Amino acid sequence: MKFDSILQAVILDLILGLVLIFILNLRFVRPLQELQQSSEKIAAGHLDQSINIHRKDELGALADNLVIMRDAVKEKVESLQFEVNQHQKTKNYIDNIINSMPSALFSLDRESNIVLWNYKAEKLYGIKSSQAVSKPLDKVIPKMKPFMDNISKTIQTGDPYYFPKQVTVTSQGLVYEDITAYPLIADNIEGAVIRVDDITEHVRMEEMVVQSEKMLSIGGLAAGMAHEINNPLAGMMQNAQVVLSRIQGEIPASVEAAEAVGITMDQIRAFMETRGIVRQLELIHEAGVRASQIVQNMLSFSRKDFSGKVRQDISILLDQTIELAQSDYDLKKRYDFKKIKIIREYHPDTPQVLCEVSKIQQVFFNILKNSAEAMQEFQSLKDPVFFLRVKQKKDLVCIEIEDNGPGMTEDTRKRIFEPFFTTKPVGKGTGLGLSVSYFIITDNHNGEINIVSEPGKGAKFIIHLPIV
Ligand SMILES: Nc1ncnc2c1ncn2[C@@H]1O[C@H](COP(=O)(O)OP(=O)(O)O)[C@@H](O)[C@H]1O
Ligand SMILES: [Mg+2]
Incomplete structure (x- = not known):
């Protein structure tokens, strides 16, 4: 009897214990686990995680606080994101401005290392921004070396420097640049901004x-x-x-x-x-x-007006002039024109030009004769060559007569179209050939004549004649 009642009490206790455990689990452990999982997810950045615990006790208060915290964090994150976007937009805008500048721009830090390198600088120097940034300026552009002292002064004293009309020899001829160094002083960042303008x-x-x-x-x-x-x-x-x-x-x-x-x-x-x-x-x-x-x-x-203008194929004119020069007795006395190799690059669809045939021939003749004379004098030249090119360029016909002779110095180049300018001895040159040619092309035909030449690198005459 006693044993039975004890057993009964134990079983009852057990059942009561189980019920209690069940109730505890349902009321506290599960919500706590849920709360823990939710807080972990929120901590991992899932700010849309829902918390479905609605109670009046401490656990409910904890859940409510977590919801408030989640929303506050969410709001903060969103506003930060907005600010970041805004900064990015501003940065893109400024980058765009800097990159669409017609000048090459680069900024330097105190040690003259490159910080910023715009698109025009990439194009001008053929160096990508990623290759230039963080490197010393004079290592990236060695020709800046002579200016480095003054640029350092600009960084130290805050006085801008201007280096006008700097000349560089490139494969495309002479290139002129204006270089300006401005001090950069903002938020304790010291350095300089360099602007390079191509003024060729x-x-x-x-x-x-x-x-x-x-x-x-x-x-x-x-x-x-x-x-x-x-x-x-x-x-x-x-x-x-x-x-x-x-x-x-x-x-x-x-x-x-x-x-x-x-x-x-x-x-x-x-x-x-x-x-x-x-x-x-x-x-x-x-x-x-x-x-x-x-x-x-x-x-x-x-003489300004020439009446006898006709439509003419420039390549035919050029060939006729070559023939004329090859058979010219006066020329033959001095050198054999036939020894000069002629490489023709005539573009087949080049339109005819309204011109006075004999005058244009005179221009070609003067140029060819000068070149032949120059190549003759150029002792080291074994294979004299003429390159003759004719092509259309918009509403102009572009004619190039190039030789591989001695070329000329800049001083000579600047003066060759001047009347009476000659480098030849008295009796040999009158200095009129190219000046007459200049007048025929510019005044009589509304065209343009230019020369590209450097010592030792031949001479190239470029003529533009309007088609109409
Ligand atoms: N193809 C050339 N190569 C080198 N120098 C040239 C060439 N063409 C012209 N020149 C220079 O230009 C000068 C002027 O030429 P030009 O007006 O024809 O006069 P000239 O032939 O009587 O000297 C020449 O004396 C020469 O120094
Ligand atoms: Mg001449």
Whole structure:
């Protein structure tokens, strides 16, 4: 009996214990586990994690606090994200501005290491930003070395520096740059911003303006002089011609005059021949012809309107001029034009140009003749070559005549179109060939003529003629 009641009590206790455990589990352990899992997920960044515990006791308060905390964190994260986005946008905007600048821009830190390198700098120097950043400027662009001292001064003193019109020799010819160093002082970051502007085109235009003004004044002067010389020269030549014909021919008036002084025309002629007077007169005439050719060239400086313009294939003109030069006796005396190899690059669909044929031929001839002369003088040149190119460029026809001769210095290059500029000895060069060519192309044909040349690297004449 006693045992039974004990057993009963134990079983009852057991059942009661189990029920208690069950209730405890349901009421506290599960919600606690749920709360723990939720908080872990929130901690891992899942800020949309829901917490479904709604109770009035401490556990409920804990759950509510967790919800408040989750929402506060969520709000903070969102606002931070917004700010980050905003910063990114601003950064992109500034990057865009810096990269769309027409100037190459790069910034340096105190030690002159590159911090920023814009798109134009990538293009100008052919160096990617990733290859430039963090490296010293003079290692990335060695030609900046001479400016490094002044750039350091800019960083230290805050005074900007300006290095105008810096010249570099590149495979495409001379390149001119303006370089400016500005101090950079912001939020204790010290350094400098360097701006590099490519002013090559600007310098070329400037040179062209100076050139055309110079040409205009010298050309006008020369043309005026030519007019003045023309008449007396014609008189001299005519008179020499008259003297010759009075001696050489049997003109009745001459025969009569000879008879009147008691000699014959044959005696006079014999005397003149013996004393070389006829030869002297012929020399006067020859010199006169040369002088009048020069005067004719000079006169063309002022001649603006040419009537005889026709449509013409430039490549045909160029070939005709080559043929002309190859058969020119005067040229042949000095060098054999046929020795020069000719490489033609004529673009087949190049339109015809409205031009005065003989004048354009004269230009080609002057250029070819100069080049042949220059190549002849260039002792080390074994295989002289002409490159002839004709192609269309928008509404212009572009003609290039290039040689592989000695080229020229910058000083010569700047002056070759000047009337009377020559580097040849007296009697050999008049310095008129290229100036006449210049006037024919620019004044008479509204075109352009330019020269690209460096010592030892040949000369390239580039002519642009409008198609219409
Ligand atoms: N192809 C060339 N290569 C080198 N120098 C040249 C070339 N063409 C022209 N020159 C230079 O330009 C100068 C002027 O040429 P130009 O006006 O024809 O006069 P000239 O031939 O009478 O000297 C020449 O004296 C020469 O120094
Ligand atoms: Mg010449």
